[in-house]
Amino acid sequence: MSSYLSFLRDKVFSKKGEKTPRIAILGLDKSGKSTTVNRLLFGTVSDANPPQSTCFINIYYGKSLISILEADEETSRESPYFQDILSQIDGVIFIIDTETKRHVEASFEYIYSLLDKIPQQTPMLFLANKMDIENAIPFEEILLDPAFQVITDDINRSVSIYDISAKTGENFYTAFDWIISRITGRTPLREEVTLKRVIILQEGGVPAFDHTFDTKIEEHDSTLLGGLISALNIMATTIFESESVMDIIKLGHFKLVIRKMQGWTGVLFVNRDDSESKAQSLSEEILKAFIEEKNRKPDQELARETKYELLHKIPEIAILLDQELDQEIN
């Protein structure tokens, strides 16, 4: 083990001088470190964990390379090689297991055992993980925990905390955006999508749902757009004699990302250079939420509030809506 660790240390140290941010992911056994690394690696999680409990991986976060060092409890507490690494790392992520009170206490005990090994200028991100579990310890309790307050009271440290679920992905990228922008001094690097507008069309291209996020963009007639997309799709199926539909249309500064499901068509307006796969998965989430609601109340027109609630179910969109609301209030 120690030869592997000295190899890791050399690898991490040899990166010095380069711009690749190096981040350590730490937490108790079974707190969700590997699940976090898997999500960063594949954008999703599987039960297949990395073969080693301590590993060093280079991954792309959006367009930028970052080096991730996942270390298990024993290594991080006991290995002098690891302590060396910790003193020179660019950022530290502590995963707090929120499953039970006992897990939270043990997590803080663990954090305290390492705190003085981390230089003050190193940003620290705390992830209150497993928020998807129904009886998990509420986030407010962790925020108010005296053990955590002591850490935030140290004004010389750059610290933040988010409640996340590594399993479902909730709040995950928002938290990572924080630490990466802290380290690089740049705005978030993950796959970005700037949502401009969502339209959902029923069979034949008639709009059933329309929400514009950016009031500066011109409100094109959604009926006209629906007709256009529907016509293009009919043309595509006729020409290619298959079920193929148009999925991306680039128009001026925008890109229309189109997704079809159970007769409904979701159209997302995003920026021309935004990530297509991310936009498609967002579009799918919106469509799913919409169809669920439609199945509950098949004959009803969706009220404005229902549309809002629907969009609010999707964490990344909820952030946008809350910002909108803030602007309206101020």
Ligand SMILES: Nc1nc2c(ncn2[C@@H]2O[C@H](COP(=O)(O)OP(=O)(O)OP(=O)(O)O)[C@@H](O)[C@H]2O)c(=O)[nH]1
């Ligand atoms: N419900 C829920 N389960 C999670 C979450 N994150 C991780 N888990 C589960 O917790 C267990 C442990 O997750 P791992 O990612 O293997 O934890 P680890 O910190 O790498 O554990 P070690 O490798 O043993 O140190 C697995 O069964 C995960 O599926 C989460 O956000 N929510």
Ligand SMILES: [Mg+2]
């Ligand atoms: Mg693991």
